[in-house]
Amino acid sequence: MTLSTTPDSSTHRFVNTINGRAVDGESRIEVINPATGRVCATVPEATAEHLQLAVAAARRAQPGWAALDVAERRRIVGLIGQVLTDHRSELANLLVQEQGKPLARAFDEVDRAAKQLELLLAIDLHDDETVDSLNRPVRIQYRPLGVVGAIAPWNMPLVLSVPKIVHALYTGNTVVLKPSPFTPLATLRMGELVAPLLPPGILNVIAGGNDIGRLMSEDPGIDKIAFTGSVQTGKHVMRSAASTLKRITLELGGNDPAIVFDDVDPVKIAPRLFAAAFANSGQICMAVKRLYVHERIYEALCQALAAIAERTVVGDGAAAQSQLGPVQNKMQFDLVRSLLDDARAAGGRVLGGPDKVAGQPGYCMRPLIVADLKEGTRLVDEEQFGPVLPVLSFSDTEDVIRRANATQFGLGASVWSRDLARAQHVADRLDAGSVWINHHIGTDVCVPFGGAKLSGFGCQYSLEGLRRFMQAHAVYSPVSLD
Numbered sequence: 205m206t207l208s209t210t211p212d213s214s215t216h217r218f219v220n221t222i223n224g225r226a227v228d229g230e231s232r233i234e235v236i237n238p239a240t241g242r243v244c245a246t247v248p249e250a251t252a253e254h255l256q257l258a259v260a261a262a263r264r265a266q267p268g269w270a271a272l273d274v275a276e277r278r279r280i281v282g283l284i285g286q287v288l289t290d291h292r293s294e295l296a297n298l299l300v301q302e303q304g305k306p307l308a309r310a311f312d313e314v315d316r317a318a319k320q321l322e323l324l325l326a327i328d329l330h331d332d333e334t335v336d337s338l339n340r341p342v343r344i345q346y347r348p349l350g351v352v353g354a355i356a357p358w359n360m361p362l363v364l365s366v367p368k369i370v371h372a373l374y375t376g377n378t379v380v381l382k383p384s385p386f387t388p389l390a391t392l393r394m395g396e397l398v399a400p401l402l403p404p405g406i407l408n409v410i411a412g413g414n415d416i417g418r419l420m421s422e423d424p425g426i427d428k429i430a431f432t433g434s435v436q437t438g439k440h441v442m443r444s445a446a447s448t449l450k451r452i453t454l455e456l457g458g459n460d461p462a463i464v465f466d467d468v469d470p471v472k473i474a475p476r477l478f479a480a481a482f483a484n485s486g487q488i489c490m491a492v493k494r495l496y497v498h499e500r501i502y503e504a505l506c507q508a509l510a511a512i513a514e515r516t517v518v519g520d521g522a523a524a525q526s527q528l529g530p531v532q533n534k535m536q537f538d539l540v541r542s543l544l545d546d547a548r549a550a551g552g553r554v555l556g557g558p559d560k561v562a563g564q565p566g567y568c569m570r571p572l573i574v575a576d577l578k579e580g581t582r583l584v585d586e587e588q589f590g591p592v593l594p595v596l597s598f599s600d601t602e603d604v605i606r607r608a609n610a611t612q613f614g615l616g617a618s619v620w621s622r623d624l625a626r627a628q629h630v631a632d633r634l635d636a637g638s639v640w641i642n643h644h645i646g647t648d649v650c651v652p653f654g655g656a657k658l659s660g661f662g663c664q665y666s667l668e669g670l671r672r673f674m675q676a677h678a679v680y681s682p683v684s685l686d
């Protein structure tokens with residue numbers, strides 16, 4: 205059921221939510237619709253004072269929230285899921301305007317956020333019992349950390365915010381959430397919509413720029429930062445958090461390899477590989493970003509991918525025919541274009557049509573395949589986070605494993621083969637937090653998700669991820685005083 209109509213983002217006055225109340229700001233951030241390059245809304249820009257109010261509210265609310273039993277916390281957090289479902293149309297339309305993705309994919313994002321919430325709340329939170337070295341029982345309780353600062357990027361505003369909220373609230377923490385200044389609309393609106401349903405102060409949502417993120421990471425009133433974003437910013441967060449020894453979970457960038465052996469049908473798997481590389485116009489942390497294809501099927505797979513790229517409709521996410529939307533912002537658009545120019549200069553063979561979308565303002569780019577590249581070119585070595593995929597050739601299994609692992613990134617990886625024993629063997633040797641066989645982008649909230657090497661620190665999802673929001677508290681057996 206949809207309870208509300210889609211607000212006109214240019215007239216709706218977006219506000220921060222602090223202590224359960226709407227808080228406006230004097231200066232405002234302009235939000236650009238990437239399909240048009242024009243301002244589609246403004247949001248209040250949180251100041252250091254707003255952050256202090258939000259942290260104070262979260263701190264005040266935390267003991268009472270933690271004192272509720274888990275079932276009651278689960279019920280209340282579940283109300284956020286209900287809001288996502290009831291307002292899915294409104295939120296999806298805001299995602300289209302601020303992020304650029306096609307409406308159907310925006311609906312997917314809202315639905316996925318609601319599903320992740322439901323599945324996370326189904327994970328049993330429990331204390332443990334163990335024995336010490338003398339075989340005496342020890343109870344291990346898991347207690348909330350306090351206040352969690354959640355910081356999100358612009359590629360999946362709700363899918364990367366809602367699980368952070370759920371991890372934190374379900375485990376008895378309270379939250380200050382900051383969306384990306386590029387995509388604050390759906391997140392702020394969610395904050396407004398859930399405010400009347402939640403105890404005041406447990407979820408504060410403030411829009412702010414990078415400075416507010418830095419202040420959150422330094423703030424002694426925040427006990428943990430749950431961050432998703434680039435490797436570079438992740439390092440800043442780690443540095444800022446050091447002064448207070450804050451707990452941190454960092455979900456960072458990737459340069460995921462997919463390795464395709466010659467026993468698969470290239471035409472048959474091309475659509476799956478294309479989706480794994482170009483969903484959300486390549487702006488997914490664990491998208492396929494380097495494709496290694498056995499030399500025997502190399503050309504056939506390049507051509508099959510190029511054929512899909514050529515017929516893919518790219519445009520404004522609000523247009524019904526659009527299958528892919530624009531790159532989300534000008535900085536990223538310029539970066540992807542520069543990687544493409546560099547790849548061309550390095551001898552890359554660009555397949556899939558012109559990169560420009562005729563007659564479309566904003567930051568639309570057509571999906572492109574770049575063949576004949578080698579390691580040592582920027583498009584292969586760096587994270588492109590956009591709709592350009594380098595395809596490399598290999599002939600030897602050991603060699604391709606070495607090449608796939610020769611990177612500072614380690615988020616995800618995949619192996620594609622009918623020979624499952626071989627695929628398993630290769631998967632076991634890939635240095636990544638998640639590895640898939642014959643698919644990619646397959647995270648599941650029941651399984652820990654975190655990056656290896658520079659792709660992350662800690663993990664989220666599953667009981668293990670939830671416990672990253674808690675402190676183990678071991679209570680040893682009494683020793684006799686006699």
Ligand code: NAD
Nearest residue numbers: 356357358383384414417418433434437440455456457489
């Ligand atoms: P970003 O690092 O530029 O920004 C992310 C967030 O950090 C924003 O809210 C920003 O305002 C804030 N921020 C900026 N400087 C800060 C600082 N000094 N201290 C604290 N916060 C600060 O990332 P982005 O460009 O928004 O997102 C794209 C990146 O995110 C890509 O590298 C992508 O791979 C990565 N990503 C990772 C995952 C994952 O789960 N591993 C998921 C999605 C995106």
